[in-house]
Amino acid sequence: MSEPAIETRALTKRYGRTLAVDGLDLRVAPGEVFGLLGPNGSGKTTTILMLLGLTEVTSGSARVFGLDPARQPLAVKRIVGYLPDSVGFYDDMTARENLRYSGKLAGLTAEALEARISAVLERVRLSDRADSAVRTFSRGMRQRLGLAEVLLKSPRVAILDEPTSGLDPQSTHDFLDMIRGLKADGITVLLSSHLLGQVQAVCDRVGLFYRGRMVLEGTVEALAERVLGGGWRIEVEAEGGDGFDEPLARIAGVQRIERRGAGGFTVSAARDVRAEIAAAAAACGAKLLGLAMQRPSLDEVYTAYFREMAHAA
Amino acid sequence: MRREGSLWTGVGTVFAKETADHLGSVRLWFLEGLILLAAGGAVYAAISRIRDSVGQDPFLFLSLFTLAREPLPSFVVFLGFLVPLVAIALGFDAVNGEHARRTLSRVLAQPIYRDALLIGKFLAGLATLAIAFVTLWLLVIGLGILMTGLAPSGEEVVRGFAFLLVTVAYGGVWLAVAMLFSVLFRQQATSALAALSVWLLLSVFWAMIAPLAAEALAPAGAGPFAELERARLQLAIARVSPNVLFGEATLAILNPATRALGPVFFAQLEGAVLGAPLPVAESLLLVWPQATGLVAAVILAFTVAYVLFQRQEIRA
Numbered sequence: 356m357s358e359p360a361i362e363t364r365a366l367t368k369r370y371g372r373t374l375a376v377d378g379l380d381l382r383v384a385p386g387e388v389f390g391l392l393g394p395n396g397s398g399k400t401t402t403i404l405m406l407l408g409l410t411e412v413t414s415g416s417a418r419v420f421g422l423d424p425a426r427q428p429l430a431v432k433r434i435v436g437y438l439p440d441s442v443g444f445y446d447d448m449t450a451r452e453n454l455r456y457s458g459k460l461a462g463l464t465a466e467a468l469e470a471r472i473s474a475v476l477e478r479v480r481l482s483d484r485a486d487s488a489v490r491t492f493s494r495g496m497r498q499r500l501g502l503a504e505v506l507l508k509s510p511r512v513a514i515l516d517e518p519t520s521g522l523d524p525q526s527t528h529d530f531l532d533m534i535r536g537l538k539a540d541g542i543t544v545l546l547s548s549h550l551l552g553q554v555q556a557v558c559d560r561v562g563l564f565y566r567g568r569m570v571l572e573g574t575v576e577a578l579a580e581r582v583l584g585g586g587w588r589i590e591v592e593a594e595g596g597d598g599f600d601e602p603l604a605r606i607a608g609v610q611r612i613e614r615r616g617a618g619g620f621t622v623s624a625a626r627d628v629r630a631e632i633a634a635a636a637a638a639c640g641a642k643l644l645g646l647a648m649q650r651p652s653l654d655e656v657y658t659a660y661f662r663e664m665a666h667a668a
Numbered sequence: 669m670r671r672e673g674s675l676w677t678g679v680g681t682v683f684a685k686e687t688a689d690h691l692g693s694v695r696l697w698f699l700e701g702l703i704l705l706a707a708g709g710a711v712y713a714a715i716s717r718i719r720d721s722v723g724q725d726p727f728l729f730l731s732l733f734t735l736a737r738e739p740l741p742s743f744v745v746f747l748g749f750l751v752p753l754v755a756i757a758l759g760f761d762a763v764n765g766e767h768a769r770r771t772l773s774r775v776l777a778q779p780i781y782r783d784a785l786l787i788g789k790f791l792a793g794l795a796t797l798a799i800a801f802v803t804l805w806l807l808v809i810g811l812g813i814l815m816t817g818l819a820p821s822g823e824e825v826v827r828g829f830a831f832l833l834v835t836v837a838y839g840g841v842w843l844a845v846a847m848l849f850s851v852l853f854r855q856q857a858t859s860a861l862a863a864l865s866v867w868l869l870l871s872v873f874w875a876m877i878a879p880l881a882a883e884a885l886a887p888a889g890a891g892p893f894a895e896l897e898r899a900r901l902q903l904a905i906a907r908v909s910p911n912v913l914f915g916e917a918t919l920a921i922l923n924p925a926t927r928a929l930g931p932v933f934f935a936q937l938e939g940a941v942l943g944a945p946l947p948v949a950e951s952l953l954l955v956w957p958q959a960t961g962l963v964a965a966v967i968l969a970f971t972v973a974y975v976l977f978q979r980q981e982i983r984a
Binding site: 409426501 | 682685773774778982983
């Protein structure tokens with residue numbers, strides 16, 4: 356297997372007597388978009404700071420493309436772009452000047468820098484505001500400027516901390532599109548958020564944080580299967596199928612059938628059983644009117660998981 | 669633990685940006701204006717007194733800096749008072765300002781060490797102070813040439829230059845102290861007030877505290893030796909204040925007749941021609957401890973700030 360983009364082993368951070376991150380084992384493959392999910396204060400930002408070498412590791416290890424952030428922080432920071440939670444800029448400087456400063460700190464040469472700045476500003480659609488003071492920027496524009504800074508040094512890994520919190524729906528949508536663009540460029544993305552719907556929309560895999568531990572990890576579907584019991588939810592609408600639920604229940608993989616009014620069912624299944632449902636409908640002479648798959652929402656997984664935790668406690 | 673890469677990476681970039689910020693800031697121009705006004709008045713007053721003594725004083729230009737006419741204090745006294753203000757204004761929000769603007773984690777995520785940010789900021793502040801003082805110094809000398817019609821001698825230029833260096837070191841102390849408070853406190857208002865309190869304590873109240881402290885600490889007893897002991901202790905306590913060090917250093921540099929900066933026995937004055945000027949080298953030797961003390965204070969304050977900053981958590 357190829358070298359992982361990000362790998363931590365038993366990574367632990369202790370502030371005084373509180374454990375902020377507790378024995379974290381994380382592995383993110385190159386090119387993957389990984390979502391760190393969890394309530395505020397569950398250790399997401401601390402994990403990110405340790406990956407960047409900005410805070411010291413209490414025990415365990417972290418590697419970014421094989422580099423140790425504690426010992427080779429400059430090498431790590433050269434290949435990692437970081438967008439902090441509620442990013443700030445020098446308000447009296449223009450967007451271009453802010454990027455120029457970061458670019459120089461990142462060690463880009465003067466000639467390469469100017470062209471690169473124009474390119475990244477174009478990419479985050481801020482070209483027309485490149486020479487206005489950042490003071491006049493909206494939150495969404497600042498966030499996009501932050502992404503431009505991440506792109507500026509052509510990183511192999513982009514770490515985005517709560518990139519969409521506080522954005523309006525349209526800006527959020529635009530921003531998520533840009534994150535998909537990163538993936539298309541082959542950049543590994545580590546995204547932290549407490550907004551589940553958005554993470555679900557862009558992430559290949561997610562890890563659920565709770566009190567410094569990663570309690571669940573996997574694709575959204577896999578998590579749904581583990582927590583909700585059934586990974587797939589299929590809405591069936593059929594006419595004249597009175598005895599329809601019996602053949603449905605016989606389909607392998609179906610876990611639960613709920614009746615919703617006349618001729619409507621919600622089927623929970625461990626796999627995609629749409630074809631079998633259509634065949635069963637044809638066999639018993641029912642008219643199939645609708646067959647829609649509902650992707651399990653991370654929200655449901657999340658609430659179900661924390662309800663479980665609360666019961667267990 | 670050995671770390672790779674140089675801690676100087678990025679110092680130049682930070683230095684250039686911070687210097688540009690300082691030189692363009694309203695804050696600095698405001699204080700510069702204040703100094704210029706105060707210094708201009710003091711020098712003008714000094715020149716009007718110099719006119720009476722032209723031909724008698726071999727160090728005419730140096731007396732531009734030191735002569736005072738009631739009710740104005742001399743240029744040097746003004747500087748001793750105002751330089752700390754400028755230095756504090758340049759440094760009090762160095763680190764906590766980055767926190768407040770939420771730019772710190774973004775800047776430190778670039779491939780530089782924290783050292784580069786602090787060193788770059790400190791050097792930028794020092795350079796700004798140096799630029800401001802050199803300008804002021806040249807203005808004063810120019811004013812002197814214009815109004816007296818004389819040119820400064822070589823020795824006066826050397827002494828004036830030494831005075832300039834001591835002034836920058838003195839400003840450096842307060843810059844480092846202000847930056848230390850900017851690391852220590854998250855609120856910019858708190859760090860500004862803390863730095864100003866220390867400045868007030870050391871520049872105004874220290875002169876009153878030192879004799880009292882010496883009296884309390886010195887061994888009791890009468891007689892000339894106990895008296896001498898007390899005087900020495902008082903001087904040692906007073907010299908904790910950078911203002912006292914600056915005052916002594918400028919006195920010896922700008923007033924060539926100064927022979928000692930402490931108690932002197934009559935026996936030591938035997939054969940001395942009182943009032944005769946010392947050569948430059950002797951004067952510089954005399955202020956060497958004071959100058960070293962100022963530089964040491966800069967290093968001390970900066971080191972403490974540095975260590976605290978290295979240990980500080982970046983997250984808000």
